[in-house]
Amino acid sequence: MSDLLTAAQMRAIEQAAIESGDVTGLELMERAGQGVVEAIFEEWPELDEAGDVAGGQPPDPRGISGNRKRAVVLCGPGNNGGDGFVVARLLQGRGWEVEVFLYGDAEKLPPDAKVNYERWLQIGAVAEYTSKLHMHVLKGDFDLVVDALLGTGASRALDGVLGNTLTVLSASMSGKERKHKRVAIDNPTGTNSDTGVQLDFDHVEWTGFDADLTVTFHRSKVGHWLDFAADVCGKIIVKDIGLEAKPLTKAGKSSLAVPVDERVWLLDGPTRSLGKHVGHKYSHGHALILTGGSGKTGAARLAARGALRVGAGLVTLGVPPSAQQEVACQITALMLTRVGDATALDVILGDNRLNALCLGPGMGLERARDLAPVALAAKRATVLDADALSAFADDPEALFQMLHENCVLTPHGGEFAKLFPDVGAKLAAVPTKGPAYSKVDATREAAARAGCIVLYKGADTVIAAPDGRCSVNAAVYERAAPWLATAGSGDVLAGFITGLLARGFAPMAAAETGAWLHVESARAFGPGLIAEDLPEMLPQVLRALAPEG
Ligand SMILES: NC(=O)C1=CN([C@@H]2O[C@H](COP(=O)(O)OP(=O)(O)OC[C@H]3O[C@@H](n4cnc5c(N)ncnc54)[C@H](OP(=O)(O)O)[C@@H]3O)[C@@H](O)[C@H]2O)[C@@H](O)CC1
Numbered sequence: 001m002s003d004l005l006t007a008a009q010m011r012a013i014e015q016a017a018i019e020s021g022d023v024t025g026l027e028l029m030e031r032a033g034q035g036v037v038e039a040i041f042e043e044w045p046e047l048d049e050a051g052d053v054a055g056g057q058p059p060d061p062r063g064i065s066g067n068r069k070r071a072v073v074l075c076g077p078g079n080n081g082g083d084g085f086v087v088a089r090l091l092q093g094r095g096w097e098v099e100v101f102l103y104g105d106a107e108k109l110p111p112d113a114k115v116n117y118e119r120w121l122q123i124g125a126v127a128e129y130t131s132k133l134h135m136h137v138l139k140g141d142f143d144l145v146v147d148a149l150l151g152t153g154a155s156r157a158l159d160g161v162l163g164n165t166l167t168v169l170s171a172s173m174s175g176k177e178r179k180h181k182r183v184a185i186d187n188p189t190g191t192n193s194d195t196g197v198q199l200d201f202d203h204v205e206w207t208g209f210d211a212d213l214t215v216t217f218h219r220s221k222v223g224h225w226l227d228f229a230a231d232v233c234g235k236i237i238v239k240d241i242g243l244e245a246k247p248l249t250k251a252g253k254s255s256l257a258v259p260v261d262e263r264v265w266l267l268d269g270p271t272r273s274l275g276k277h278v279g280h281k282y283s284h285g286h287a288l289i290l291t292g293g294s295g296k297t298g299a300a301r302l303a304a305r306g307a308l309r310v311g312a313g314l315v316t317l318g319v320p321p322s323a324q325q326e327v328a329c330q331i332t333a334l335m336l337t338r339v340g341d342a343t344a345l346d347v348i349l350g351d352n353r354l355n356a357l358c359l360g361p362g363m364g365l366e367r368a369r370d371l372a373p374v375a376l377a378a379k380r381a382t383v384l385d386a387d388a389l390s391a392f393a394d395d396p397e398a399l400f401q402m403l404h405e406n407c408v409l410t411p412h413g414g415e416f417a418k419l420f421p422d423v424g425a426k427l428a429a430v431p432t433k434g435p436a437y438s439k440v441d442a443t444r445e446a447a448a449r450a451g452c453i454v455l456y457k458g459a460d461t462v463i464a465a466p467d468g469r470c471s472v473n474a475a476v477y478e479r480a481a482p483w484l485a486t487a488g489s490g491d492v493l494a495g496f497i498t499g500l501l502a503r504g505f506a507p508m509a510a511a512e513t514g515a516w517l518h519v520e521s522a523r524a525f526g527p528g529l530i531a532e533d534l535p536e537m538l539p540q541v542l543r544a545l546a547p548e549g
């Protein structure tokens with residue numbers, strides 16, 4: 001998958017193409033509408049009984065009158081609505097019966113949308129999009145609903161007519177009995193294409209347009225992979241509309257977000273080693289994972305198993321004396337060393353072969369506060385998770401001052417909000433106007449402040465570096481793995497990243513690769529997964545990627 005764009009970046013690319021004289025806005029709109037129609041018939045060939053996609057032949061009223069497919073196209077006040085008028089015309093050209101509704105004032109449509117509105121008026125009618133629309137639509141029996149109400153221009157709260165009607169329509173369109181398909185153009189109305197966040201409507205819970213298919217243009221948008229949108233886009237199809245993949249300006253490029261995919265492992269994984277002595281256990285690094293006290297060592301043991309499975313040469317658990325017996329009884333391939341306090345840790349870190357550390361899982365707040373300064377002063381590649389983050393909730397600045405560029409923070413939403421309260425508040429604010437603030441923006445800001453990699457967990461995990469690099473590892477659509485939300489799953493992720501750091505992966509690559517493998521391991525297992533299963537699925541996942549993985 002290619003880079004993920006914000007609405008502003010997409011507009012800039014479109015504007016540059018138009019200004020270069022390569023293409024007009026009207027041509028782009030036509031290609032967008034064609035792309036939507038193509039996608040509909042590729043997805044549901046059974047809807048295409050009336051003819052071929054490119055044909056656009058006028059309907060033969062005699063031959064298919066009793067059997068015509070029916071579409072409802074909901075058009076909005078901007079260019080997204082313009083795409084809708086193109087789709088309406090092309091479907092009618094293929095013999096469909098099409099009803100078009102316009103939300104907004106036709107006189108105020110932007111120029112290209114207005115042209116397509118007028119072209120449609122030559123062959124069909126436009127009804128007003130009112131709060132009574134759903135009554136009318138409900139009476140009909142139709143095959144397809146097209147949402148061309150709001151696209152990348154949507155950022156503020158929805159008004160009553162739009163929100164109410166869409167809510168009632170969507171509710172009436174749901175359920176097992178539903179026969180028709182629902183397509184959103186660019187993004188489902190009710191979502192923001194930069195953030196994926198649900199637009200506010202009257203401060204009530206509402207669904208927006210719950211699509212089966214979302215057809216977008218040139219590149220997928222960041223918001224398709226984040227937050228609420230991932231629940232309502234259905235499936236994303238990206239259609240080429242002839243915009244060249246010209247490199248963005250330097251400033252633009254550093255602000256791109258990229259999706260994480262198997263390349264993160266294929267580029268680095270199979271060959272990555274620390275020294276010349278490939279095959280020796282020390283050439284794959286030595287990770288130290290600090291546990292909590294007696295009765296609280298399970299989380300760190302899970303992390304350690306993850307680190308070992310992902311290929312760290314050696315993994316040692318650093319236990320307080322009280323937990324030594326407990327841990328010794330539970331481990332086999334792992335090693336164990338006593339780390340009673342900060343002084344003991346300082347001595348152990350005198351061994352330079354210990355090249356990756358993990359602090360946090362089950363560690364206890366007090367122990368985390370005691371050991372973090374020594375661990376961070378050693379400047380090893382270090383993962384800070386769970387208690388190692390919460391321990392600094394009252395004074396995040398104290399943590400930031402100790403962090404260094406080889407650290408990876410792995411907060412979930414609650415930990416993130418404690419460490420970066422102002423950033424968390426911006427993210428939680430209901431968007432009122434664009435450009436909206438997304439999880440991508442928030443994670444970037446956090447990484448810049450912390451001066452290290454921040455991996456903000458969730459089904460839409462975002463990973464950012466202080467220099468602005470950013471990637472999205474979304475477990476949504478065909479990669480959905482809801483069973484990954486299980487106790488201890490985050491501990492295994494911390495272990496995967498620690499193991500990769502031990503193998504010599506750079507912190508950003510370790511975070512991306514760990515997050516990607518974590519989701520793949522969950523998918524390989526399927527429902528019923530518990531955290532212990534995740535490390536055990538790794539060999540299978542790695543084998544499928546590369547024989548020597
Ligand atoms: N870029 C490209 O390459 C291409 C783009 N294309 C298409 O254009 C789309 C972008 O078009 P766009 O910029 O006109 O925005 P769009 O989403 O139609 O909305 C703007 C209108 O909605 C209004 N409005 C906003 N929020 C609202 C709310 N909550 N409730 C009510 N109204 C609200 C807003 O009003 P205003 O804020 O101006 O008062 C304005 O009137 C894009 O998604 C794609 O489909 C393709 O044709 C080809 C290539």
Ligand SMILES: [K+]
Pocket residue numbers: 080147148149150151184185186187188189
């Ligand atoms: K839309």
